[in-house]
Every structure is written in structure tokens, then in C-alpha cells.
Amino acid sequence: MTARPHVVLSAAQSLDGYLDDASSTRLLLSNEDDFAEVDRLRAESDAILVGAGTVRADNPRLLVRSAELRRERLAAGRPEQPIKVTVTTSGKLDPASRFFTAGDTTKLVYAPPMVADELRDLATLVDAGTPPELGRILDDLGARGVRRLLVEGGGAVHTQFLAAGLADELRLAIAPITVGDPRAPRFLGTGAVPRPLRLSEVRQLGDVAVLHYRVAAEPSALDVLRLRQAIALADECPPSSTFRVGAVIAAPDGTVLATGHSGEGDPRNHAEEAALAKLSPDDPRLATATMYSSLEPCSARASHPRSCTQLILATAIPRVVMAWREPSLFVEAEGVEQLTAAGRQVIEVPALAADVRRANTHLPGVRP
Numbered sequence: 001m002t003a004r005p006h007v008v009l010s011a012a013q014s015l016d017g018y019l020d021d022a023s024s025t026r027l028l029l030s031n032e033d034d035f036a037e038v039d040r041l042r043a044e045s046d047a048i049l050v051g052a053g054t055v056r057a058d059n060p061r062l063l064v065r066s067a068e069l070r071r072e073r074l075a076a077g078r079p080e081q082p083i084k085v086t087v088t089t090s091g092k093l094d095p096a097s098r099f100f101t102a103g104d105t106t107k108l109v110y111a112p113p114m115v116a117d118e119l120r121d122l123a124t125l126v127d128a129g130t131p132p133e134l135g136r137i138l139d140d141l142g143a144r145g146v147r148r149l150l151v152e153g154g155g156a157v158h159t160q161f162l163a164a165g166l167a168d169e170l171r172l173a174i175a176p177i178t179v180g181d182p183r184a185p186r187f188l189g190t191g192a193v194p195r196p197l198r199l200s201e202v203r204q205l206g207d208v209a210v211l212h213y214r215v216a217a218e219p220s221a222l223d224v225l226r227l228r229q230a231i232a233l234a235d236e237c238p239p240s241s242t243f244r245v246g247a248v249i250a251a252p253d254g255t256v257l258a259t260g261h262s263g264e265g266d267p268r269n270h271a272e273e274a275a276l277a278k279l280s281p282d283d284p285r286l287a288t289a290t291m292y293s294s295l296e297p298c299s300a301r302a303s304h305p306r307s308c309t310q311l312i313l314a315t316a317i318p319r320v321v322m323a324w325r326e327p328s329l330f331v332e333a334e335g336v337e338q339l340t341a342a343g344r345q346v347i348e349v350p351a352l353a354a355d356v357r358r359a360n361t362h363l364p365g366v367r368p
């Protein structure tokens with residue numbers, strides 16, 4: 001499979017976190033220098049993506065403005081303009097939008113089959129699921145030769161890229177104004193951001209502060225996908241007075257080798273135990289596999305002879321990714337410590353712990 005593009009998010013927000021005001025005219029939060037830098041980011045990209053909401057609200061051209069930057073692209077053997085990309089479920093896009101009419105470049109619309117047929121002569125319509133999935137969109141863009149994708153918003157799209165762990169960098173410009181109107185669109189909506197962001201640069205462009213973040217390499221986007229799958233598996237657990245947990249064992253390319261949930265097979269089974277029971281401990285694939293568990297693997301138990309940590313240590317699984325450290329309700333858990341001491345890598349994703357707690361509010365003192 002072709003590599004997915006490197007994804008750079010770019011947004012300008014007010015001090016109180018808005019991307020725009022609630023009026024029908026577009027709010028300019030950037031100043032001239034900031035817009036010039038965003039133009040350079042465009043010129044460095046193979047494609048620019050915005051959500052259909054931004055196409056409707058802003059009617060953007062999404063072109064590199066600077067003639068010099070366009071010349072540089074041509075001199076480097078690249079197309080004069082990046083590919084334009086949008087995504088829609090409704091298909092409600094005006095064919096007269098500048099997205100379609102401005103600039104002689106490829107336009108891609110990711111939409112469910114049949115919904116945007118009237119755009120067929122103006123753009124390439126691509127089915128990436130119903131609704132379109134960002135991971136499939138990135139796979140398709142990679143296959144089209146897009147190595148660097150600039151995502152310019154709006155809020156719904158930025159939120160989804162960050163929540164899915166699919167962004168690699170974020171450039172955020174902060175203007176010294178407040179919008180103060182809850183009807184206006186915010187930079188980020190509801191949704192935990194599972195991959196930590198590291199502040200890599202802070203600069204001043206006049207009154208605008210420019211923050212640059214890089215997204216941590218681990219957990220990866222694939223880790224986030226499989227951990228969320230493990231968290232969702234807890235819904236399969238039968239009613240219980242103990243933890244409701246889900247587990248997934250996957251190969252490095254994401255292939256699922258086994259899944260399990262608490263109470264599967266035997267009411268006393270733990271999720272990791274149920275998943276491991278479906279594989280031989282000597283299965284050679286385990287030497288490179290990751291155990292995804294919604295909860296820290298247990299380190300002591302009364303109901304079965306071996307803890308999940310011991311069961312993992314009895315295999316060659318080198319890596320465990322988990323969302324929630326076990327709270328001290330039944331025992332003082334030491335799963336992370338024991339796994340780490342044995343040389344196994346443990347990655348904790350605390351941003352997703354609230355989803356695990358939500359499945360465990362039947363336990364005393366557990367709140368989402």
C-alpha cells in the first residue's frame with residue numbers, strides 16, 4: 001500500500017478559540033504576514049483539504065497566491081497549484097463555488113456514491129465510505145501521489161483529524177481579538193485528542209502569535225484505531241461487578257490477530273486473557289504484535305492462577321497500549337511496572353481513559 005501523506009493542520013483562531021464569527025462574512029484573523037506564511041505552506045503542499053462547511057461558508061479559492069511561489073513550484077517540476085480536496089456527506093456543494101471554478105488544478109470531492117453527481121463534470125468524485133472515512137481519504141490521496149496534505153479547516157474537519165490521530169503537525173495562529181459568540185464555529189469541538197502534541201515553535205508576526213506543534217510519533221494513528229476498537233469491545237461484556245474491559249492483539253500493519261472482552265467464554269475471564277486464549281503463546285506473530293487493552297493489564301488476581309501481565313509475559317508480545325491505569329478499587333495494580341521491568345514497552349493514552357471509565361461507572365467511585 002502507498003504511504004499516506006504527511007498531514008499539516010493550519011488554522012487561525014481568536015483568543016477565545018473561534019475560527020470565525022457568526023456573521024455571513026468571513027472573519028480575517030490572520031494579518032498580511034500570517035497569510036503570506038499560510039501561502040507558503042500551501043506552496044509546499046501537494047494538496048489542500050477543507051470541509052464542505054468551509055466551501056459553503058467562505059467560498060475559498062484554495063490557490064497559491066504568490067507568483068514567485070508558483071514559479072518555484074514549476075521550476076521544481078511540480079504542478080503550478082496543489083490539488084484541491086473537500087469532503088462531504090450531504091453532497092451540498094454549489095457548482096459555482098470557487099473551489100470548482102478557480103484555478104486549473106485537480107479537484108477531488110470525497111462523497112458517498114450518488115450524492116454529488118451534478119459535480120461529476122467539475123471534479124473527480126471519490127467514494128471513501130458512507131460517511132467518508134478520513135483514513136480511506138488519506139490512503140486514496142497517497143495512491144494519487146500526494147505526499148504532503150495541508151488541512152485548512154474548518155473546525156469539524158480539524159477536530160476529526162486530531163481525534164482520529166491522523167494529523168502530524170499543527171500550525172495555529174492566534175489573533176488578539178475575541179469573538180465571544182457561542183453561535184460562531186470553534187477551532188476544536190468535542191472529541192479527545194489521543195496523540196500528545198509537542199510545542200515545537202512560538203513566533204510573533206506583529207500582533208499574531210504563531211504556535212507550531214508536532215504530534216508525538218507514539219501512539220501512532222493505527223494504535224489509536226486499535227485502542228478505540230478495544231475500548232468499544234467493552235460494550236460486549238456481560239453485566240459484571242468488576243471491570244468491563246476490551247482487548248485487541250494486532251500485528252504491526254494493524255491486522256487483528258485476536259480480540260477479547262471481560263466475561264468472554266468464562267464469566268471470570270479478563271479481556272486480555274480471552275484474546276490470548278485464541279492464540280498459541282508461541283505464535284511467531286506475537287513477537288512483533290501489540291496488545292491493546294482499554295485497562296492496564298492486571299497484576300494480581302484471585303479468580304484465576306495467572307494475571308494478565310503474567311500471561312502477556314509468557315508470550316513474546318513486545319508492546320502494550322492501554323488507556324486507563326487500574327484504580328485502587330480491588331488491588332494496588334502494578335501491571336505497567338511489571339511489564340516495563342520485563343523490558344516490554346507500555347504506552348498509556350490517558351486522553352481515551354474517560355471512554356473506559358464511562359463503561360465502568362457501575363463500580364464504586366468511577367466517574368467518566
Ligand SMILES: NC(=O)C1=CN([C@@H]2O[C@H](COP(=O)(O)OP(=O)(O)OC[C@H]3O[C@@H](n4cnc5c(N)ncnc54)[C@H](OP(=O)(O)O)[C@@H]3O)[C@@H](O)[C@H]2O)C=CC1
Nearest residue numbers: 011012019020051052053054088089090153154155156157
Ligand atoms: N480561521 C480559520 O483558519 C478558518 C476558519 N474557517 C471557518 O470555519 C467555519 C467552517 O467550519 P465547520 O462548520 O466546522 O465546517 P468544516 O469546514 O469543518 O466542514 C464540515 C462539513 O464537512 C463535511 N465533513 C466533515 N467531515 C466529514 C467526514 N468525515 N465525512 C464526510 N463529510 C465530512 C460535512 O459536510 P456536509 O454537511 O456537506 O455533509 C460537514 O458538515 C467557517 O465559518 C469558516 O469561515 C474555516 C477554515 C479555516
Ligand SMILES: Nc1c(N[C@@H]2O[C@H](COP(=O)(O)O)[C@@H](O)[C@H]2O)[nH]c(=O)[nH]c1=O
Nearest residue numbers: 012027028029030058060061062063152
Ligand atoms: N479566515 C482565515 C483563514 N481561512 C482559511 O482560508 C481560506 C480562504 O482561502 P482563499 O480564498 O484561497 O484565500 C478559507 O477557506 C479558510 O480555510 N485562514 C487563515 O489562515 N487565517 C484566517 O484568518
